[in-house]
Amino acid sequence: MNxxxxxxAIPSNVPAHLVQDFDLWAALTAQGENAxxxxxxxxxSMPPIFWVPSLGFLPGTWIPRRSEELRRILQDPETFSSAxxxxxxxxxxxxxxxxxxxxxxxDHAKYRALLNPLFTPKKVNALEExxxxxxxxxxxxxxxxxxxxxNEDFAKPFPTLIFLKLMSWPLEHRPLFxxxxxxLIKSSDPQVVTDNAREITGWxxxxxAECRANPGDDFTSYLLASQIDGRPLTDDEMLGINFLIFIxxxxxxxxxIGLFFRHLARNPEQQAQLRADPxxxxxxxxxxxxSYSIVNxxxxxxxxxxxxxxxxxxxxxxxxxxxxxxxDPEVFDQPEKVDFLRSAGHAPxxxxxxxxxxxxxxxxxxxxxxxxxxxxxxxxxxFRIASxxxxxxxxxxxxxxxxxxxxxxxxxxx
Amino acid sequence: MKIIVDNKACAGHARCNEVAPGLYELDxxxxxSTDGFDVxxxxxxxxxxGARACP
Numbered sequence: 333m334n335x336x337x338x339x340x341a342i343p344s345n346v347p348a349h350l351v352q353d354f355d356l357w358a359a360l361t362a363q364g365e366n367a368x369x370x371x372x373x374x375x376x377s378m379p380p381i382f383w384v385p386s387l388g389f390l391p392g393t394w395i396p397r398r399s400e401e402l403r404r405i406l407q408d409p410e411t412f413s414s415a416x417x418x419x420x421x422x423x424x425x426x427x428x429x430x431x432x433x434x435x436x437x438x439d440h441a442k443y444r445a446l447l448n449p450l451f452t453p454k455k456v457n458a459l460e461e462x463x464x465x466x467x468x469x470x471x472x473x474x475x476x477x478x479x480x481x482x483n484e485d486f487a488k489p490f491p492t493l494i495f496l497k498l499m500s501w502p503l504e505h506r507p508l509f510x511x512x513x514x515x516l517i518k519s520s521d522p523q524v525v526t527d528n529a530r531e532i533t534g535w536x537x538x539x540x541a542e543c544r545a546n547p548g549d550d551f552t553s554y555l556l557a558s559q560i561d562g563r564p565l566t567d568d569e570m571l572g573i574n575f576l577i578f579i580x581x582x583x584x585x586x587x588x589i590g591l592f593f594r595h596l597a598r599n600p601e602q603q604a605q606l607r608a609d610p611x612x613x614x615x616x617x618x619x620x621x622x623s624y625s626i627v628n629x630x631x632x633x634x635x636x637x638x639x640x641x642x643x644x645x646x647x648x649x650x651x652x653x654x655x656x657x658x659x660d661p662e663v664f665d666q667p668e669k670v671d672f673l674r675s676a677g678h679a680p681x682x683x684x685x686x687x688x689x690x691x692x693x694x695x696x697x698x699x700x701x702x703x704x705x706x707x708x709x710x711x712x713x714x715f716r717i718a719s720x721x722x723x724x725x726x727x728x729x730x731x732x733x734x735x736x737x738x739x740x741x742x743x744x745x746x
Numbered sequence: 747m748k749i750i751v752d753n754k755a756c757a758g759h760a761r762c763n764e765v766a767p768g769l770y771e772l773d774x775x776x777x778x779s780t781d782g783f784d785v786x787x788x789x790x791x792x793x794x795x796g797a798r799a800c801p
Contacts, residue, residue, distance in 0.1 A: 407801075441757070444757065444758075445758075448757075448758040448775065448776070448777075449775050452758070452760065452775060452776035453760055453763070453764065453776060454774075454776060680798070680799075686801050687801055688757055688801070690757075690759055690801040694759075695760070695764075
């Protein structure tokens, strides 16, 4: 892939004063612990919609920063298409799509209808005990050690185990899944991403073949028995849905929970606030989802459109930056401030996106986050960043903590 | 005040029910199961919040 020629070309419809010559993801990564406060300041320094010449290995893109505009874009899939928004099929030289994520209405609803029943609040309620038990096991293993590698010991295994349980896929494949999702989504090296995408599609294709021969009660067998427009799913549709589930189900909670726990480790008074009043945990989850949004999606302009000063041409790419939407001072006073009492229940944040593609797993994610906080604060004494370690933040694609080590004082048991 | 639901547009996000659980009733798949209802005085703010929560 010749990235240079792609990244440096500024289309003729982009006026010079809207071009901002920085890579948003690289800049956020460089800001480290200051990334979200820095992102909030972009609302003061940037035009409402600006254009950057590159994002990692992806080409130039429009970046709307205002919550209102991002919401309108997400609610207008006829103008802003989701087709081809991830690089994975293209990197492999294949033509399947991640359904329903990369499918526009009206077909979108047919795929979404297959997934919705698996992630309803009722289904999540039924999983509550499993989630609690898995979290308890992981926490009990480390509570007495006084120190942990938060990613390896909790943030990765916790959602991965729940995911494998929910899918009824083999639990012993957990290390494989953890490795794949981390490198697939977080790597800025297209070769690494391609190799991982190939391994994942290999695993999925083998799974499909296995389930076709011996149907079970797992997710893949469920899809094989499902129909769209009165016909079974094609191999490409099977692959696309299974691949999407990988991306959506695994890394997002890992990344989010890392940012939550870094915040609590750095802000002992807010940790104490939740320990003193656990009924605030649900509000804290919402406020930290708002303050530390991790997902950047993209849309492709399907027909010429004018938004404010931005003349967007068919084929242009638009970034959907949930962190910018959620740090918009027009919607949130002092957006850079994390205040658990801010929302009093239901803040209109966009961490799970908006419109038809809104996160199907949001009910599950919220539950996992709430239970993780509840159990940690019950079972582990006040924790802080481990001495001699530096948390490392990465903002490529899906934002999250690359490194996070925590420590706490363990009471001597006699 | 009366809430009118466009049932065909429901995508099963269940946000309305999460924000205003007593008002927006869902079916077994957590799609909206009512096409509308009258809102009692005192519950109007809650009903509005539930409607606004729809993606």
